[in-house]
């Protein structure tokens with residue numbers, strides 16, 4: 001009896017997590033195995049036969065291999081945006097934390113504003129059109145960087161404040177120029193935050209649906225999330241293909257998580273800096 | 276070859292003046308210690324020399340170069356920080372070679388220099404470790420090694436030993452002294468610990484409130500402190516002070532007396548004091564000797580018997596408390612009264628402004 005009294009809360013917590021996280025995922029995977037007829041029932045049943053391979057082939061080849069283009073686009077978008085975010089976020093965080101000027105208050109206000117105020121879509125599109133970046137991948141990269149930057153900066157700045165300033169000074173005395181101090185001393189020490197940023201931002205950007213929808217119209221430009229539209233229409237939706245598509249585009253973020261998960265935890269527990 | 280010349284250096288942070296006109300000249304190869312209480316501006320002064328703090332006013336000469344606007348890397352200096360400031364992600368070898376690598380020194384030259392420094396500091400076996408795997412003393416060694424590798428004209432140390440435990444501190448003190456002999460470079464060392472200052476320095480600079488109080492060799496400062504502050508700061512245990520009045524002046528013989536001190540005659544330079552002046556006399560605890568016919572009578576307070584010497588707290592009639600360090604082991608009774616004599620030649624005399632009475636005062 002005492003066993004139950006001790007662990008019932010944990011058991012409930014585990015049960016809730018299973019229902020919230022695993023049941024929907026199981027539903028997606030199961031539906032991906034079904035044929036169109038059974039899938040359209042949208043019930044939680046065991047697939048009658050394995051149609052997964054056929055579904056995959058159809059999903060990938062639909063609309064002239066659009067999914068492949070989308071994967072390429074999304075990969076470029078994610079890698080470029082995250083790389084820029086990491087470099088710029090760390091740089092801004094570094095300068096903001098180390099150099100106190102009268103502008104700091106204003107800059108911090110802008111960062112917070114960027115975090116809180118929802119972006120205005122139409123003016124942004126005007127702006128992009130004005131500078132010839134609307135509907136282009138590098139325009140969208142800049143958008144993602146701009147939206148992700150405040151959060152990245154805040155994470156970095158908090159961490160940089162734990163790195164003693166004497167470390168910078170020792171490097172300066174050793175003859176390091178500002179870029180040396182940043183790239184050779186500070187940036188390597190930021191690895192734990194960098195991992196966190198990579199995971200959080202790359203998953204967010206890869207899974208981003210609305211920004212590509214607004215700022216990157218056109219089939220040739222599709223990103224993975226937009227391919228979900230291929231199998232939905234007002235009157236008839238191929239649920240088996242839709243869910244197969246979901247399974248396929250969930251794989252990359254899943255890999256990122258599995259790959260970096262240990263490092264996030266390791267980085268956090270090491271605390272890592274004090275020399 | 277590089278000495279240093281500081282010409283009326285000033286530093287202020289906004290309204291707050293931290294360094295208030297420091298003049299100092301350091302010869303090549305000297306071991307100079309800046310000492311003073313916490314917050315007096317020692318680190319600030321050192322960092323101005325290093326180039327980490329901008330100089331508000333005055334001139335800084337290193338060797339023959341005016342260095343006010345010279346980048347730290349071009350000043351020919353190396354600095355050791357209190358917190359060691361080793362790069363945590365680099366091995367000891369990389370830490371020591373970082374500066375040379377930035378300067379694009381060829382790999383074989385760099386390697387030779389690192390190994391040479393490691394040999395001098397006896398830490399060849401540590402080269403492959405990361406700072407996190409080292410003890411405090413070893414980290415300090417690496418920090419010093421990183422400075423040596425740069426072959427600087429001037430070494431700057433900011434309280435390098437204050438994070439170490441007492442025994443290790445004594446060892447490292449001796450090693451630093453040896454290192455100075457071996458390298459023959461100019462060294463400037465900041466500490467708040469006057470024992471470190473006394474043992475290491477060729478020349479001590481006593482700072483208080485951003486002003487140089489006195490510059491001199493350790494013994495000079497101990498024997499002839501220029502003012503009350505230096506007298507109280509240098510020497511351990513601290514000097515005892517008592518106010519006295521000047522009763523009579525006859526040439527250089529001056530008779531003084533005070534609440535705690537029976538009338539006695541001192542030799543004071545001609546015309547330095549006048550009858551009626553109020554002075555402060557200072558007596559080192561070691562210069563007090565029990566004697567039946569002494570000038571000071573007090574009640575014995577706390578007694579510390581250390582075997583080789585005995586520290587006695589004495590409460591004087593005015594309520595002031597003095598410390599006497601007596602030779603050998605003395606069996607004394609707490610609460611008893613003790614009569615002591617002072618060695619007249621070793622009494623320090625200060626005027627009402629706290630300055631040592633030495634030179635002649637101009638006649639009013």
Ligand SMILES: Nc1ncnc2c1ncn2[C@@H]1O[C@H](COP(=O)(O)OP(=O)(O)O)[C@@H](O)[C@H]1O
Nearest residue numbers: 288291293311312313314315316317318319320
């Ligand atoms: N960046 C700064 N801004 C304002 N005041 C400072 C700054 N750095 C140091 N100070 C002040 O300068 C004085 C001297 O500091 P410091 O040189 O560090 O003293 P210490 O002799 O203990 O090394 C202190 O009173 C300190 O408050």
Ligand SMILES: [Mg+2]
Nearest residue numbers: 317318319434
């Ligand atoms: Mg200091």
